[in-house]
Amino acid sequence: xxxxxxxxxxxxxxxxxxxxxxxxxxxxxxxxxxxxxxxxxxxxxxxxxxxxxxxxxxxxxxxxxxxxxxxxxxxxxxxxxxxxxxxxxxxxxxxxxxxxxxxxxxxxxxxxxxxxxxxxxxxxxxxxxxxxxxxxxxxxxxxxxxxxxxxxxxxxxxxxxxxxxxxxxxxxxxxxxxxxxxxxxxxxxxxxxxxxxxxxxxxxxxxxxxxxxxxxxxxxxxxxxxxxxxxxxxxxxxxxxxxxxxxxxxxxxxxxxxxxxxxxxxxxxxxxxxxxxxxxxxxxxxxxxxxxxxxxxxxxxxxxxx
Numbered sequence: 001x002x003x004x005x006x007x008x009x010x011x012x013x014x015x016x017x018x019x020x021x022x023x024x025x026x027x028x029x030x031x032x033x034x035x036x037x038x039x040x041x042x043x044x045x046x047x048x049x050x051x052x053x054x055x056x057x058x059x060x061x062x063x064x065x066x067x068x069x070x071x072x073x074x075x076x077x078x079x080x081x082x083x084x085x086x087x088x089x090x091x092x093x094x095x096x097x098x099x100x101x102x103x104x105x106x107x108x109x110x111x112x113x114x115x116x117x118x119x120x121x122x123x124x125x126x127x128x129x130x131x132x133x134x135x136x137x138x139x140x141x142x143x144x145x146x147x148x149x150x151x152x153x154x155x156x157x158x159x160x161x162x163x164x165x166x167x168x169x170x171x172x173x174x175x176x177x178x179x180x181x182x183x184x185x186x187x188x189x190x191x192x193x194x195x196x197x198x199x200x201x202x203x204x205x206x207x208x209x210x211x212x213x214x215x216x217x218x219x220x221x222x223x224x225x226x227x228x229x230x231x232x233x234x235x236x237x238x239x240x241x242x243x244x245x246x247x248x249x250x251x252x253x254x255x256x257x258x259x260x261x262x263x264x265x266x267x268x269x270x271x272x273x274x275x276x277x278x279x280x281x282x283x284x285x286x287x288x289x290x291x292x293x294x295x296x297x298x299x300x301x302x303x304x305x306x
Contacts, residue, residue: 002060010060015130016098019086021137024056024095025130026102034103034120035111041292042127045245045299046174048153051116054123056095057130058088058137063161065192066180068223068265070255071131079194081138088143092150099123128172129157136162141170148173157219160205161195171214177205177241179218182233190227206241216243223251224267228275235282242302246286248276250296269296276300
């Protein structure tokens with residue numbers, strides 16, 4: 001899957017390559033937590049310990065080339081899996097090895113909390129969301145099942161382009177579907193999918209999310225000047241999926257996205273909150289639960305029925 005040039009590029013960006021098509025990378029918030037400099041919004045919202053989280057992908061390939069994606073897009077874009085497939089056991093073993101290598105420098109860091117670092121070497125939470133599309137990996141269910149057997153929780157993030165996979169997937173601890181556009185026109189502009197029926201695939205995945213037997217979340221990445229419009233469109237998509245949570249988060253002007261967008265496309269937290277208030281006002285089943293200004297994110301939660 002990876003050329004030597006792409007592999008070197010990823011390694012220069014501090015990715016740990018784990019086999020033929022997988023990778024791991026230490027999250028900024030994992031590093032901050034180890035240095036006692038703050039925690040990820042996921043810890044604040046869902047009580048996931050940032051220093052014990054391992055961020056991986058079982059597929060560096062993706063069918064989309066989203067304009068806001070901060071990841072390196074030099075990995076292949078494809079709609080059908082055509083590579084030799086590593087087993088879930090190989091992926092987990094190699095990701096753990098690379099994860100620990102990436103953390104090793106903290107042992108000599110006087111700012112590091114050594115107790116946290118010791119725990120960080122034994123992650124108990126896996127964010128399957130690093131780069132590429134994880135549901136593209138043919139053995140994603142087996143991977144999730146293996147992680148659960150190892151007493152790890154799983155947060156799976158998908159672009160919703162493989163509804164057939166979602167129909168039969170082993171339920172993760174929390175499933176995210178990205179809702180990055182309120183209508184087909186903007187969806188095509190933002191997602192730039194290789195699937196000609198991408199919008200239909202996405203909407204079908206939202207229907208499936210409604211039936212999932214796990215905690216669910218929709219993640220909206222707001223791009224100022226591009227997708228902060230058509231509130232009714234977002235309302236319809238959210239009500240189609242009826243997730244437990246809706247995360248409204250600002251696009252961040254970082255990584256490879258800087259080649260496609262400008263810093264003016266990054267909304268301030270106040271703008272994210274204003275959008276979230278308007279969205280909550282037209283979603284009778286949801287209300288604002290929490291927010292983290294540093295991450296420019298607001299959490300809407302589905303109201304519990306009496």
